[in-house]
Structure formats: structure tokens, C-alpha cells
Amino acid sequence: MLTTGTKGKAEVKVDDTNTAVTMGSGSLKVFATPAMIALIEKAACTALEGQLEDGQTTVGTKLDVAHVAATPVGMNVTAEAVLTEIDNRRLVFEVVARDEKDVIGKGSHERFIVNAEKFTAKTYGKV
Secondary structure, three states: OOOOOOEEEEEEEOOOOOEHHHHOOOOOOEEOHHHHHHHHHHHHHHHHOOOOOOOEEEEEEEEEEEEOOOOEOOOEEEEEEEEEEEEOOEEEEEEEEEOOOOEEEEEEEEEEEEEHHHHHHHHHOOO
């Protein structure tokens, strides 16, 4: 059963695959904002591991995150997500990302619980 306070964590090392210049989100060789967002979503998903019913998964529906500091290649970045609100199938997380020196990102992230099979069928019904 889902409860507020549930936490998840994810970590990545900044390398040439997740810089702004490589990901097309800027021209600098620093940790890319899209990479930080993906790490935050991974942390939220980690918080939910083993917490959902069979056949359920979650999809990200909203992000309100500020990227407040840059991180160079070679540093590790850790994202943490804490489940702060449960509203039926809507889940709200407080999120923070840190490198080895600073908080680099913070905000909130919403996910929605869906039936994986039905969601996939509806999505691919577009084709």
C-alpha cells in the first residue's frame, strides 16, 4: 500500500553521454537538464517499486523543477524523490538533485497510476 513519506533514489555519473551539448539542450559540456529530469523520474519510480498492484505502472504527467547549478563531467549526481501526496491515482513527489558539492535541482513531480496493458493499447491505438 502506498504511503506518503516513501522515498526513492537514483544516481548517475556525468559523462559525455549526458551533457547538454550531447543531448542537444545547450552548447556546454555540463550535466544536461533533460538528464537531470530523467534521473528525477527514475528516483520517483524507484520509490514505487513493489508498491503497486499487479498490472499497474506509473507515467510522469507533470514536472516543476528548477535546474539551479551546473555539474561538470566526472561528478556523480544523485536524485531523491519523496512521495508527499496521494490523490486517488495521482502521486506527487518532492524532488531534489545534488552533485558532490551542491543542490543542482529541486521542485515537484507528479505521476499517475495506470493499468499498463490498457495504457499501452490506447497509446498504440493511435497508429
